[in-house]
Amino acid sequence: MTETLRVGLAGLGVVGVGVIDILQKNREEIKQRCGKYLDITVIAARDSGKDRGVDLTAYRWASSVDEFYEEDDVDIVVEMIGGSDGFAYDVVAEGLKRGKHVVTSNKALMAERGYELAERADEQNVALFFEGAVAGGIPVIKTLREGLAANNISSVYGILNGTCNYILTEMQETGRDFDDVLMEAQNLGYAEADPHFDVDGIDAAHKTVLLGAIAFGIRPDMSHIMIRGIRQITALDFLYASELGYVIKLLGRTRMEEDGTIIQMVEPCLVPEGNTIAVVNGVLNAVSINGDYIGNTLSVGPGAGKEATASAVVADLVDIARGSRTPAFGRPAKQLKTIVEGSRDEIAYKFYLRLLVADKPGVFADIATIMRDHDVSMEAIIQRNDDTSGPVPIVMTTHHVQQYKMKHAIQLVADKLELEAEPVLFRIEDV
Amino acid sequence: MTETLRVGLAGLGVVGVGVIDILQKNREEIKQRCGKYLDITVIAARDSGKDRGVDLTAYRWASSVDEFYEEDDVDIVVEMIGGSDGFAYDVVAEGLKRGKHVVTSNKALMAERGYELAERADEQNVALFFEGAVAGGIPVIKTLREGLAANNISSVYGILNGTCNYILTEMQETGRDFDDVLMEAQNLGYAEADPHFDVDGIDAAHKTVLLGAIAFGIRPDMSHIMIRGIRQITALDFLYASELGYVIKLLGRTRMEEDGTIIQMVEPCLVPEGNTIAVVNGVLNAVSINGDYIGNTLSVGPGAGKEATASAVVADLVDIARGSRTPAFGRPAKQLKTIVEGSRDEIAYKFYLRLLVADKPGVFADIATIMRDHDVSMEAIIQRNDDTSGPVPIVMTTHHVQQYKMKHAIQLVADKLELEAEPVLFRIEDV
Numbered sequence: 001m002t003e004t005l006r007v008g009l010a011g012l013g014v015v016g017v018g019v020i021d022i023l024q025k026n027r028e029e030i031k032q033r034c035g036k037y038l039d040i041t042v043i044a045a046r047d048s049g050k051d052r053g054v055d056l057t058a059y060r061w062a063s064s065v066d067e068f069y070e071e072d073d074v075d076i077v078v079e080m081i082g083g084s085d086g087f088a089y090d091v092v093a094e095g096l097k098r099g100k101h102v103v104t105s106n107k108a109l110m111a112e113r114g115y116e117l118a119e120r121a122d123e124q125n126v127a128l129f130f131e132g133a134v135a136g137g138i139p140v141i142k143t144l145r146e147g148l149a150a151n152n153i154s155s156v157y158g159i160l161n162g163t164c165n166y167i168l169t170e171m172q173e174t175g176r177d178f179d180d181v182l183m184e185a186q187n188l189g190y191a192e193a194d195p196h197f198d199v200d201g202i203d204a205a206h207k208t209v210l211l212g213a214i215a216f217g218i219r220p221d222m223s224h225i226m227i228r229g230i231r232q233i234t235a236l237d238f239l240y241a242s243e244l245g246y247v248i249k250l251l252g253r254t255r256m257e258e259d260g261t262i263i264q265m266v267e268p269c270l271v272p273e274g275n276t277i278a279v280v281n282g283v284l285n286a287v288s289i290n291g292d293y294i295g296n297t298l299s300v301g302p303g304a305g306k307e308a309t310a311s312a313v314v315a316d317l318v319d320i321a322r323g324s325r326t327p328a329f330g331r332p333a334k335q336l337k338t339i340v341e342g343s344r345d346e347i348a349y350k351f352y353l354r355l356l357v358a359d360k361p362g363v364f365a366d367i368a369t370i371m372r373d374h375d376v377s378m379e380a381i382i383q384r385n386d387d388t389s390g391p392v393p394i395v396m397t398t399h400h401v402q403q404y405k406m407k408h409a410i411q412l413v414a415d416k417l418e419l420e421a422e423p424v425l426f427r428i429e430d431v
Numbered sequence: 432m433t434e435t436l437r438v439g440l441a442g443l444g445v446v447g448v449g450v451i452d453i454l455q456k457n458r459e460e461i462k463q464r465c466g467k468y469l470d471i472t473v474i475a476a477r478d479s480g481k482d483r484g485v486d487l488t489a490y491r492w493a494s495s496v497d498e499f500y501e502e503d504d505v506d507i508v509v510e511m512i513g514g515s516d517g518f519a520y521d522v523v524a525e526g527l528k529r530g531k532h533v534v535t536s537n538k539a540l541m542a543e544r545g546y547e548l549a550e551r552a553d554e555q556n557v558a559l560f561f562e563g564a565v566a567g568g569i570p571v572i573k574t575l576r577e578g579l580a581a582n583n584i585s586s587v588y589g590i591l592n593g594t595c596n597y598i599l600t601e602m603q604e605t606g607r608d609f610d611d612v613l614m615e616a617q618n619l620g621y622a623e624a625d626p627h628f629d630v631d632g633i634d635a636a637h638k639t640v641l642l643g644a645i646a647f648g649i650r651p652d653m654s655h656i657m658i659r660g661i662r663q664i665t666a667l668d669f670l671y672a673s674e675l676g677y678v679i680k681l682l683g684r685t686r687m688e689e690d691g692t693i694i695q696m697v698e699p700c701l702v703p704e705g706n707t708i709a710v711v712n713g714v715l716n717a718v719s720i721n722g723d724y725i726g727n728t729l730s731v732g733p734g735a736g737k738e739a740t741a742s743a744v745v746a747d748l749v750d751i752a753r754g755s756r757t758p759a760f761g762r763p764a765k766q767l768k769t770i771v772e773g774s775r776d777e778i779a780y781k782f783y784l785r786l787l788v789a790d791k792p793g794v795f796a797d798i799a800t801i802m803r804d805h806d807v808s809m810e811a812i813i814q815r816n817d818d819t820s821g822p823v824p825i826v827m828t829t830h831h832v833q834q835y836k837m838k839h840a841i842q843l844v845a846d847k848l849e850l851e852a853e854p855v856l857f858r859i860e861d862v
Contacts, residue, residue, distance in 0.1 A: 022581050022724060032648070032762045033580050131578070137725045139578025146753075147562070147570025149464050150453050150745030217463070276731065279707060293453060293742035294568045297732030300707065301725065311724035314581030322577075326753055331463045 004037040005321050006073050008062075008100075010091045011080035012045035012052065015105055015132065018310025019078060020054045023317075030314070034321035038314075041073040044091065065090045069098060076320055078313060079104040080132075084112040096120040096128070103316040105132030105309050107206035110328075114210070115219040118333035128328040129316035134207045135160060135285040137301035137308030139315065144214045144289065145330040151291030153215040157253035157429070160207040160266075162283035162303040163191045163198040164230050164250040168268075169281040172247060177235045190283060200229035201266040204252040211287075212254030212264050214330045218339045225264040226344065232424060233268055237354060240395045244380055246270035246352070247278045251429055261342030269429040270352045270397075276300075345404040350379070350428035352397050353410065356421040359392045367394065367413055374409040376401050391420035397428060435468040436752050437504050439493075439531075441522045442511035443476030443483065446536055446563065449741025450509060451485045454748075461745070465752035469745075472504040475522065496521045500529060507751055509744060510535040511563075515543040527551040527559070534747040536563030536740050538637035541759075545641070546650040549764035559759040560747035565638045566591060566716040568732035568739030570746065575645045575720065576761040582722030584646040588684035588860070591638040591697075593714035593734040594622045594629040595661050595681040599699075600712040603678060608666045621714060631660035632697040635683040642718075643685030643695050645761045649770045656695040657775065663855060664699055668785060671826045675811055677701035677783070678709045682860055692773030700860040701783045701828075707731075776835040781810070781859035783828050784841065787852040790823045798825065798844055805840040807832050822851035828859060 007023070009016055023030070023038055031037050042060040044067075062068040068077075068091055077095035079102065081088040088109055092102050096117060104110065110117070110130050121128035131141045135158070144156070159165050163185065170181045182199065185191035197203045205227045213220040230250050241248050249271050254264045271278045276298055280286040285303025290296050302308040329336055357363050364383055371378055377399040383392065398406065410423050438454070440447055454461070454469055462468050473491040475498075493499040499508075499522055508526035510533065512519040519540055523533050527548060535541065541548070541561045552559035562572045566589070575584070590596050594616065601612045613630065616622035628634045636658045644651040661681050672679050680702050685695045702709045707729055711717040716734025721727050733739040760767055788794050795814055802809055808830040814823065829837065841854050 018724070026581065026583065029583065030581070032766055035763075137728055139574050142573065142578050143570050146750055147573050147746050148742065149749040150457065150461070150742045152457065152460065274710075276707065276710060279710070291742070293449070293738040295733045295739065297568055297730065299728065299730040301728030307724040308726065311579065311581045311722070315578050318580040319577055322755070322757055324753070324755060332466075335463055 004039050005075045005317075006041045007038055007076050007078060007317065008042040008044075008068060008074035009040060009078050009080070010044045010068065010087065011082070012043060013080060014306040015309045015313065016045070016080045017052050017054055018306040019080070019313050020056070022310055022314045024054065030318060034318045036321040038317050038321060042068060042071070044068050044087070065094050069094060074100055076101040076103060076317060078317070079106055079109070080313070082106050082108065084108045089113065092117060093120070096124060096126065099124045099126055101127040101320050103129050103132075103313055103320070105130065105313055107133040107203065107210060111206035111209045111220050111222055114213065114328065115333060115336060118328040118336070121328055122333050125325065127320045127325050129319065130210070130328070131316050132309045132312035134210055135287055135301070136304050136312050138285060138287055138299045138303070139312065140211065140287045140299060141214065143299070144211065145326055148289060148291050148294055149330070151293050153256070153289065153291045155253065155255035155290045156211045156215050156287065157251055157255070158287035159249055159277065159280055159285050160252045160287070160303065161198055161204040161250060162285060163195065164204070165281070165285070166190045166283045167199070168230060168233070168248055168250065171233070171235060172238050172242075175235050175238070178231060178233060199231060201227040201250065204250060204266045208252035208254050208264055208266055211252075212262065213336065215254060216256055216262055217329070217331055217336055218262065219336045220329070221339055224339045224341045225266065227265070228267040230268050236393065237424065240354065240382055241270055241352070243382060244352075244397055245273050246428065247273055248426070249277065257342045257347070259342070261340050263342045263344050263347065265344070267427060269427050271429050346402055348400040348402045350398055350400055350430055351406055352426045352428055353395070354424040355394045355413065355419060356391045357394060358418040358420060359389060363392070363417055364394065366416055370412045370416065371409055374412065375405050376409045435470050436506045436748070437472045438469055438507050438509060438748065439473040439475075439499060439505035440471060440509050440511070441475040441499065441518065442513070443474060444511060445737040446740045446744065447476065447511045448483050448485055449737040450511070450744050451487070453741055453745045455485065461749060465749045467752040469748050469752060473499060473502070475499050475518070496525050500525060505531055507532040507534060507748060509748070510537055510540070511744070513537050513539065515539045520544065523548060524551070527555055527557065530555045530557055532558040532751050534560050534563075534744055534751070536561065536744055538564040538634065538641060542637035542640045542651050542653055545644065545759065546764060546767060549759035549767070552759055553764050556756065558751045558756050560750065561641070561759070562747050563740045563743035565641055566718055566732070567735050567743050569716060569718055569730045569734070570743065571642065571718045571730060572645065574730070575642065576757055579720060579722050579725055580761070582724050584687070584720065584722045586684065586686035586721045587642045587646050587718065588682055588686070589718035590680055590708065590711055590716050591683045591718070591734065592629055592635040592681060593716060594626065595635070596712070596716070597621045597714045598630070599661060599664070599679055599681065602664070602666060603669050606666050606669070609662060609664060630662060632658045632681065635681060635697045639683035639685050639695055639697055643693065644767065646685060647687055647693055648760070648762055648767055649693065650767045651760070652770055655770045655772045656697065658696070659698040661699050667824065668855065671785065671813055672701050672783070674813060675783075675828055676704050677859065678704055679857070680708065688773045688778070690773070692771045694773045694775050694778065696775070698858060700858050702860050777833055779831040779833045781829055781831055781861055782837055783857045783859055784826070785855040786825045786844065786850060787822045788825060789849040789851060790820060794823070794848055795825065797847055801843045801847065802840055805843065806836050807840045
């Protein structure tokens with residue numbers, strides 16, 4: 001076998017630069033660990049002239065997929081462009097077709113087209129690894145695929161988007177509202193100019209779907225996940241949550257129910273303050289895995305950023321150099337099943353509900369009566385009568401109640417009373 | 432290649448039974464994940480007649496190492512006996528000699544003779560894996576060896592002994608003293624009848640040495656670790672620590688200093704209450720890894736027990752079935768260096784000091800003067816004058832000060848004043 005593996009890089013954002021940095025600086029160290037040199041040969045990126053702070057002079061420059069492969073000097077393709085089509089998809093698909101190993105940090109690509117790509121990788125008996133796509137600094141893909149391979153996994157959940165966690169932490173600590181904190185996060189570089197993928201939960205959903213695919217042996221499929229972002233959360237919600245002993249986190253969760261169906265969701269949840277995941281703040285990520293033999297485990301670490309993701313990408317390269325050919329989703333793609341989605345409405349959760357009602361006598365009794373008559377058992381209620389005569393916020397938490405009953409009760413309340421705003425309903429994650 | 436890997440088990444305690452349970456129950460699932468059946472062929476354990484709750488009738492029974500290998504029906508040896516010599520060592524050494532892969536959950540064996548065994552495994556090009564030896568439910572060996580392979584690690588530390596953590600948590604929560612809680616832990620099965628290995632820190636030291644070997648590419652060597660157990664901690668220390676904003680944890684730590692020397696230790700430390708590791712309670716383990724690209728990560732999970740350790744052992748088996756041949760300590764044994772131990776005395780730490788002095792006028796001023804004159808800057812001091820005329824406890828925490836200065840100052844205090852008990856000194860872990 002050759003002593004050197006030749007690496008082609010597609011995409012040269014911060015992660016790409018980080019990968020080059022590690023491969024250059026730790027070249028000998030890496031050779032010690034895996035017995036081979038990992039040497040970059042070709043780079044595909046938009047602007048070849050831009051100064052990125054690393055020395056690129058030794059590498060060939062490609063501006064098309066054809067050029068990327070034309071010299072036949074690539075053993076492993078590293079794709080860090082992002083997006084599920086265009087150059088990102090093409091360079092990976094063509095690489096697999098040519099029998100190259102692929103490492104990618106692209107969650108959209110893997111969540112949306114990972115099944116097809118995994119099939120191609122299996123056919124060619126090459127590796128398709130994507131540790132950098134989920135929770136950068138926490139090797140959760142490896143942990144699920146290998147470290148916990150003996151377990152039947154029952155659920156995986158966690159804080160999977162650092163931008164949202166940064167915004168929520170800031171809201172919690174400073175009492176400011178979403179728009180205000182988002183703008184600050186954008187100025188600080190923690191949020192994109194177009195924050196849609198992050199704050200609307202898409203990014204976390206990509207990651208949740210990838211974790212579910214490995215955990216349950218199912219094909220990644222973005223059409224079977226409920227997604228809700230964090231725009232709806234107000235400073236008031238943090239105040240009430242805190243008073244009730246909770247913090248608010250955007251959680252991604254994939255879980256197998258007792259009947260074997262799977263429910264996947266990304267949504268803001270109330271988490272008890274005493275829970276370890278509640279103190280995971282700022283841009284950190286956290287992943288909790290629950291298995292039949294392992295019980296519960298939790299890992300916390302940097303979720304994204306140049307260094308952490310680059311470190312994950314290089315770890316995949318080292319694994320390939322060491323000969324690892326574990327299938328992308330932990331078992332051959334042909335064995336991955338189609339998800340059978342459970343009915344979330346039937347599941348009993350605890351809820352947090354915030355209503356804004358016109359301040360008239362008896363509204364509180366009306367709400368309490370409707371809840372009682374429809375099997376919603378309230379755990380705590382906060383209603384404050386200020387001097388103002390404007391609308392009154394009423395906040396409550398419930399005991400476990402099936403979601404369809406909860407929604408029905410809220411509908412009845414809305415029918416009967418004058419609601420001054422859309423009811424805000426969050427699940428309480430009490431695991 | 433064969434579709435079945437034949438597994439020989441040496442040792443049939445709770446972990447061994449757990450491994451059999453997983454291999455029997457998840458046989459098809461495991462085949463899906465690694466493409467091969469993992470079938471037990473032979474078992475070596477003391478009492479073949481005892482009912483262990485699993486069906487052993489299909490397996491051959493061996494009462495010596497010769498018998499274990501005589502039928503040539505073993506591809507992988509799983510050693511779960513414990514101890515660094517006798518049958519445990521012999522069955523592993525002989526297995527490697529015969530070119531068998533080895534999986535072991537035996538930390539003493541790997542910490543004390545792991546270098547020699549890793550050399551043998553390398554010569555035969557077979558796997559020698561030991562995920563089950565450290566923090567059972569947390570795949571920390573795999574994380575260090577593979578997941579963070581791109582990083583230069585600066586330190587690894589954590590709560591590595593569930594028995595001690597259980598005892599310390601109980602002391603903290605109930606205010607009881609060590610002996611009392613130890614007895615209860617023994618009755619509950621959380622501590623052995625002879626608790627020496629656990630409460631005196633040996634078990635945590637074995638694990639720390641193994642983590643250090645992988646993190647820094649050094650030979651595991653039990654002669655270069657400072658070990659201190661938890662017997663010296665009193666209920667009073669928990670009270671004072673709490674008043675000062677700390678909890679007490681037994682931490683194992685291996686760290687590379689700036690000059691490249693390595694300092695390894697197991698000792699009770701004060702940890703700030705706000706630190707994530709401070710809320711890891713009961714029999715849980717936690718491991719924090721710090722690397723140049725990864726920053727800080729923390730993993731929490733069950734540290735021992737039948738299921739968690741068995742899960743780790745089977746994960747190693749699955750890795751071997753998938754073809755993984757990563758060297759035992761992450762790089763070829765011949766490349767592992769001899770540790771160059773740093774001088775702990777030169778390092779500046781923060782300290783917690785508890786003194787018991789005869790209650791005479793001016794003792795406090797005497798202590799404060801000695802500390803000041805010898806560069807020990809005090810951060811907080813607790814001295815209470817009860818009505819009683821007995822000895823008075825004086826507790827203080829310091830700012831960073833080199834350990835030799837701290838010890839020197841304590842010696843001077845002991846020379847000048849009448850100490851009624853040995854001074855108690857704990858390091859404050861403020862990372």
